[in-house]
Amino acid sequence: MDIQDNYAPHRRTLFSNRQLWTLVWPLLIEQLLQITVGIADILMVATLGEETVSAVSLVDQINLLLTQLFGALATGGAVVCSQFLGAQAVDRAKSSAVQLLHTCLAISLAIMVFGLLTHLPLLSSIFGAVSSGVMAVSDKYFLITICGLPFVALYNAASALFRAQGNSRISMHASLITNFLNIGGNALLIFGFGCGVEGVAIPTVVSRFVGALFLLLTLIKSRSSLLEADKLFHFRPDWRLIGKILSIGIPSGIENSMFQVGKILVLSLISTYGTPAVAANAAANTLASFQVLPGVSIGLAMLTVVGQCIGAGQPDEAVRYVRKLMTVCYVGMILLNVPLWLLTPSIIGLYNLSEETAYVAFIMASTHAFCGVVIWPVAFALPNSLRAAGDARFTMLVSIASVWIVRVGMSHILTATNGFGIGDWLLWSGAIVAEWTWVAMILDWIVRTVFFIARFHRGGWRGKSLVN
Secondary structure: OOHHHHHHOOOOOOOHHHHHHHHHHHHHHHHHHHHHHHHHHHHHHOOOOOOHHHHHHHHHHHHHHHHHHHHHHHHHHHHHHHHHOOOOOHHHHHHHHHHHHHEEEEEEEEHHHHHHHHHHHHHHHOOOOOOOHHHHHHHHHHHHHHHHHHHHHHHHHHHHHHHOOOOOOHHHHHHOOOOOOOHHHHHHHHOOOOOHHHHHHHHHHHHHHHHHHHHHHHHHHHHOOOOOOOHHHOOOHHHHHHHHHHHHHHHHHHHHHHHHHHHHHHHHHHHOOOOOHHHHHHHHHHHHHOOHHHHHHHHHHHHHHHHHHHHHOOHHHHHHHHHHHHHHHHHHHHHHHHOOOOOOOOHHOOHHHHHHHHHHHHHHHHHHHHHHHHHHHHHHHHHHHHHHOOHHHHHHHHHHHHHHHHHHHHHHHHHHHOOOOOHHOOOOOOHHHHHHHHHHHHHHHHHHHHHHHHHHHHHHHHHHOOOE
């Protein structure tokens, strides 16, 4: 059976509960595995001291920005393919897949070359306040990891194409492979050969290459594939399809990039409070990544489900699925975060941080946990339903305004005034003042929530289909 059979006119493109679960659970496992690699990296690097932990956490913010950029481009491709599949336009979906892969590869190569040519000025302009030791380690880590950017781009694009078909298990298998190689390589180079930060960076690049290769080969060989090898190697740009992909990918990419730039600027502010504040922020961010696992997974599933509903001309079904998925999201957030918060002190203890640094990390992680359960799903999972419908420009405008005005702006105001004097009354001083940046983050979530709920209920996204 080929892909034409899967999306033939006599087949429904909507999803049963079992199909939704089959889509969601591999996404949850995949996200968990990706975060596990991050924790393993930090724990192994922690044996090299707080200076190296700080350097890796700083550069990883840039790497995350770039990863999210290509995740956004992949989102554009996934939305376009999902809508074409929902409309039963399989040939157009296949063409979109080829355009997505080549677009991502070209952009990633350009960024990689730029990073290699400007690495030291770039890092100095962003993290100039850090010590010379942290900067030297940061530069080495950045130079190695930027070489893996094309593999990140291809990995994200191929994963998105599988998800567009409702198949999230393949990318989960790829995540298993990359995680095994990454963690095993870290252990071998750091503990076996006594390497420094390069012992973390090199396995990261190698694992990304293997993961991207696995996904591309599987995509080509799959019986229900969106990708045909002859078209992959005989590329001819289809600017109309590229335009459709970029109509989602560019707003999402700008949104994600500006969001991450805002986080980097906040991190630069945190770095002025010393290495303890940076290390505490790094540990808390790792825990925060775990805390939102259900929301991230549901958000990815929405791209497929809502995209196919809109392509099939059934926006009412899209609303029904969004409500169902959001309910599952909240249940999952509660079931995960309650036991995770109870284990937070023990998890932070694995980082070998000083008592002051561990305390600051606990306050940050706790703030994120309690507010995240209530607000995060609507602020970040729900807008994926709008993007899947083609309404990416609205989410971009709201997100950019919120992150710059609220998160960045209020971070500077709250830290400068120690929370308008509230911190003085609470005896907040030193590194713990950086906690106000997390309060500003929660305010950012609240603003997003108000706008996204209003947009969803007003229904302006219903007429944004890309297949008309």
